[in-house]
Amino acid sequence: xxxxxxxxxxxxxxxxxxxxxxxxxxxxxxxxxxxxxxxxxxxxxxxxxxxxxxxxxxxxxxxxxxxxxxxxxxxxxxxxxxxxxxxxxxxxxxxxxxxxxxxxxxxxxxxxxxxxxxxxxxxxxxxxxxxxxxxxxxxxxxxxxxxxxxxxxxxxxxxxxxxxxxxxxxxxx
Numbered sequence: 001x002x003x004x005x006x007x008x009x010x011x012x013x014x015x016x017x018x019x020x021x022x023x024x025x026x027x028x029x030x031x032x033x034x035x036x037x038x039x040x041x042x043x044x045x046x047x048x049x050x051x052x053x054x055x056x057x058x059x060x061x062x063x064x065x066x067x068x069x070x071x072x073x074x075x076x077x078x079x080x081x082x083x084x085x086x087x088x089x090x091x092x093x094x095x096x097x098x099x100x101x102x103x104x105x106x107x108x109x110x111x112x113x114x115x116x117x118x119x120x121x122x123x124x125x126x127x128x129x130x131x132x133x134x135x136x137x138x139x140x141x142x143x144x145x146x147x148x149x150x151x152x153x154x155x156x157x158x159x160x161x162x163x164x165x166x167x168x169x170x171x172x173x
Contacts, residue, residue, distance in 0.1 A: 004146040013160050014153060017062045018146055020163060025142035028055045029135045036134025037127045044134055055142055063149040064161045065093050077156070084155035093152050
């Protein structure tokens with residue numbers, strides 16, 4: 001299965017958006033890993049849900065796929081994006097992120113999340129394993145979402161927005 005960078009190969013603007021999105025993803029996954037290591041029941045799920053509910057819109061924004069950005073597009077371009085969304089089948093691209101959508105996304109990684117819960121109560125080694133599993137679960141979900149955004153942007157021949165200024169980017173992270 002190709003990575004997001006491989007999907008965007010040849011399009012430097014898309015490749016830059018993938019790199020910026022991955023940078024956001026790595027930071028959030030590290031926070032999720034830290035929360036996973038703490039042996040408090042349910043804390044990691046709450047942190048993961050909060051991280052994903054912030055991460056998905058930030059990734060959408062990098063690709064010009066937030067609901068506000070899509071509303072600003074001309075009607076024919078919006079139609080192209082809707083057709084691309086139907087083709088790709090993503091439930092998170094171009095949508096307002098709700099608790100239900102985050103739960104659907106987390107269900108994709110459900111086995112990892114359940115195993116993470118079980119391992120975190122084994123002293124030291126279990127907490128380290130839970131942290132690694134938490135990191136990989138968020139990385140997996142985020143990477144899949146980035147791939148969906150690349151596919152939609154390509155299929156709709158969408159012109160990506162200019163990167164946010166460094167001060168605005170710091171506020172989002």
